Amino acid sequence: MQKPDMTVEVAGIKMRNPVMTASGTFGYGAEFADYLNLESIGAMITKGLSLKPKAGNPTPRIVETPGGMLNAIGLQNVGVDAFIAQKLPYLAKVDTPVIVNVYGNTLEEYGEVAARLDGLGGVAGIEVNISCPNVKQGGIVFGTDPQAAAEVVRLVRKSTSKPLIVKLSPNVTDVVSMARACADAGADALSLINTLTGMAIDLDRRRPILANVTGGLSGPAIKPVALRMVWQVAKSVQLPIIGIGGIMNGRDALEFMLAGASAVEVGTASFLDPSAAQTIAREMEQYLIDNGIASVASLIGALEV
Amino acid sequence: MQFKSMVVSNVELSPGYFRMRMTAPLDLLGALPGQFLMLKVSDAIDPLLRRPFGFFDVGTFSAEYAGGGTQCYCEILYKVVGKGTRKLAALHHGDLLDLLAPLGKGFDPGPGCEEKLLVGGGVGLAPLYYLAKVLVARGDKVRLFAGGRNRDDILCITEFERLGVESYVSTDDGTLGESGLVTQVLERHLRASGMRIFACGPTPMLKAVAVMAKKHAVPCQVSMEAYMACGVGACLGCVMKGANHSEETPDYRCVCKDGPVFDSFELQWS
Numbered sequence: 001m002q003k004p005d006m007t008v009e010v011a012g013i014k015m016r017n018p019v020m021t022a023s024g025t026f027g028y029g030a031e032f033a034d035y036l037n038l039e040s041i042g043a044m045i046t047k048g049l050s051l052k053p054k055a056g057n058p059t060p061r062i063v064e065t066p067g068g069m070l071n072a073i074g075l076q077n078v079g080v081d082a083f084i085a086q087k088l089p090y091l092a093k094v095d096t097p098v099i100v101n102v103y104g105n106t107l108e109e110y111g112e113v114a115a116r117l118d119g120l121g122g123v124a125g126i127e128v129n130i131s132c133p134n135v136k137q138g139g140i141v142f143g144t145d146p147q148a149a150a151e152v153v154r155l156v157r158k159s160t161s162k163p164l165i166v167k168l169s170p171n172v173t174d175v176v177s178m179a180r181a182c183a184d185a186g187a188d189a190l191s192l193i194n195t196l197t198g199m200a201i202d203l204d205r206r207r208p209i210l211a212n213v214t215g216g217l218s219g220p221a222i223k224p225v226a227l228r229m230v231w232q233v234a235k236s237v238q239l240p241i242i243g244i245g246g247i248m249n250g251r252d253a254l255e256f257m258l259a260g261a262s263a264v265e266v267g268t269a270s271f272l273d274p275s276a277a278q279t280i281a282r283e284m285e286q287y288l289i290d291n292g293i294a295s296v297a298s299l300i301g302a303l304e305v
Numbered sequence: 306m307q308f309k310s311m312v313v314s315n316v317e318l319s320p321g322y323f324r325m326r327m328t329a330p331l332d333l334l335g336a337l338p339g340q341f342l343m344l345k346v347s348d349a350i351d352p353l354l355r356r357p358f359g360f361f362d363v364g365t366f367s368a369e370y371a372g373g374g375t376q377c378y379c380e381i382l383y384k385v386v387g388k389g390t391r392k393l394a395a396l397h398h399g400d401l402l403d404l405l406a407p408l409g410k411g412f413d414p415g416p417g418c419e420e421k422l423l424v425g426g427g428v429g430l431a432p433l434y435y436l437a438k439v440l441v442a443r444g445d446k447v448r449l450f451a452g453g454r455n456r457d458d459i460l461c462i463t464e465f466e467r468l469g470v471e472s473y474v475s476t477d478d479g480t481l482g483e484s485g486l487v488t489q490v491l492e493r494h495l496r497a498s499g500m501r502i503f504a505c506g507p508t509p510m511l512k513a514v515a516v517m518a519k520k521h522a523v524p525c526q527v528s529m530e531a532y533m534a535c536g537v538g539a540c541l542g543c544v545m546k547g548a549n550h551s552e553e554t555p556d557y558r559c560v561c562k563d564g565p566v567f568d569s570f571e572l573q574w575s
């Protein structure tokens with residue numbers, strides 16, 4: 001059989017395969033260059049960038065939980081200007097689309113960060129994080145209120161001509177109404193899910209383990225929740241969807257595509273295995289070969305219910 | 306590098322402390338003392354994350370199963386403290402592991418004319434043994450100050466002595482060596498010049514050593530521990546405060562990438 005067609009296109013971003021690396025789990029790309037071929041994956045998403053450099057939260061910031069981990073990094077990042085000056089030149093030389101994840105403390109900051117990235121070569125698109133559970137201002141408010149989310153999306157839409165992906169929080173009662181609000185406000189695609197708010201306690205010390213008390217749960221433990229949300233949103237919104245949450249292998253990734261995702265992001269898996277994204281893409285291709293499927297895009301939303 | 310490694314041996318040295326030898330590619334001979342490895346203790350999703358360990362030794366041996374050919378190995382010295390290390394303790398010759406190594410920044414040995422003072426306790430002695438081996442091979446004068454709660458925390462002293470390292474042992478309860486803190490013994494040996502301290506162990510011990518080094522103006526490097534997820538500087542989970550850190554001018558250092566070995570003056574100890 002011929003090699004299957006692994007290409008997909010999301011919001012006008014053409015990718016050699018559907019595997020993207022999730023924000024905050026792949027640094028600024030260069031950290032992983034020794035472990036995988038950056039030109040073997042679909043796209044790279046940077047750590048969330050804010051207008052000014054951000055220090056992040058006190059430590060401990062991470063703790064392992066059964067089948068997952070909690071993190072409260074607090075969006076430590078170099079800031080958008082340092083990213084453009086120091087990190088982007090390296091990434092721009094890699095023949096793989098780079099999507100910049102952006103975050104604002106205020107509505108205006110979201111617009112300002114997006115504006116600074118507009119028109120820059122080497123930036124294929126913007127993923128707006130309205131859903132980080134680990135910072136006090138901004139994020140979570142925008143991520144849980146459809147009107148506030150829509151305002152962010154409208155402003156970013158005005159500030160950039162780049163493809164605009166909005167990343168949704170699972171920490172809501174109705175993810176579909178959030179998705180609709182973002183779609184109506186001008187998003188080109190939706191990615192979900194960000195981490196689920198959680199907590200870990202040290203019984204003997206009678207203290208929370210994370211200095212921030214709560215953190216975001218990621219890893220295999222959240223996959224069922226993520227699949228459900230992707231499926232619900234895919235049914236109700238016309239935009240392309242990027243599935244995220246606990247993807248550890250090619251089969252996991254393909255399940256998200258059946259549920260309605262056009263592409264996937266691999267997060268925590270890159271910590272366990274820095275070459276995970278490449279391996280997952282290869283496993284997906286092998287599944288297609290083994291099952292005589294000609295194109296990966298034919299699986300998008302192919303779930304039979 | 307990422308590579309598959311085979312367990313060669315895994316021996317309990319004293320209650321709860323194990324020494325494990327694993328095969329490694331020849332390139333690992335370039336690993337510096339103080340650098341570390343991350344290993345996946347099993348393919349299961351619990352425990353999920355890799356576990357970091359310093360190098361206790363890196364070298365070559367002639368492997369019977371490789372037809373007497375030369376095989377590179379690395380060794381770790383570990384204490385069983387939780388589910389990951391419990392799983393490690395159950396491994397046998399022939400079991401396979403996935404390793405990332407060498408990671409991080411190692412010790413800077415400094416000029417040969419100085420006296421090298423190694424300070425550690427418990428598994429903190431692990432990277433110091435590999436360091437001692439390298440320093441002795443260079444012809445440096447090396448002394449070891451080993452401390453712990455009791456005699457079970459004092460490991461591999463004979464290995465150090467076999468290298469020709471003079472060792473000073475102290476335990477809190479006096480079950481081995483002098484009774485008291487390792488820093489008290491260290492202080493008696495400190496002079497203002499021609500010395501360099503290398504320390505690895507529990508954070509309170511490192512802090513005491515750092516404070517003492519500052520007081521006597523002796524250069525001091527410490528090897529730090531932190532919870533780690535990625536080991537490659539990507540997750541920012543392992544950071545600690547640099548000396549000039551404040552709310553307004555944050556200065557976080559990654560233990561996995563900027564460390565685990567730091568100049569003690571670079572860190573904030575309060």
Ligand SMILES: Cc1cc2nc3c(=O)[nH]c(=O)nc-3n(C[C@H](O)[C@H](O)[C@H](O)COP(=O)(O)OP(=O)(O)OC[C@H]3O[C@@H](n4cnc5c(N)ncnc54)[C@H](O)[C@@H]3O)c2cc1C
Binds near residue numbers: 386390432
């Ligand atoms: C750079 C580096 C080098 C290290 N070198 C060695 C070594 O040579 N020998 C050795 O025995 N140990 C070493 N450690 C510590 C070792 O990584 C932990 O003991 C191990 O990960 C515990 O795993 P576990 O699953 O058994 O314990 P868990 O079930 O994860 O935890 C059990 C206990 O260990 C503590 N712990 C867990 N992870 C860490 C960690 N990363 N750092 C400190 N405490 C932790 C927890 O607070 C808890 O109290 C090193 C750590 C670092 C960061």
Ligand SMILES: Cc1cc2nc3c(=O)[nH]c(=O)nc-3n(C[C@H](O)[C@H](O)[C@H](O)COP(=O)(O)O)c2cc1C
Binds near residue numbers: 022167
């Ligand atoms: C350590 C860590 C840092 C993260 N940082 C960000 C971030 O800066 N911006 C963002 O949108 N998501 C961030 N995330 C969320 C991930 O991109 C992803 O949505 C989540 O981890 C779920 O996927 P996973 O189960 O495959 O890890 C972070 C996750 C982790 C574990």
Ligand code: FES
Binds near residue numbers: 532534
């Ligand atoms: S362990 Fe991930 S940045 Fe250090």
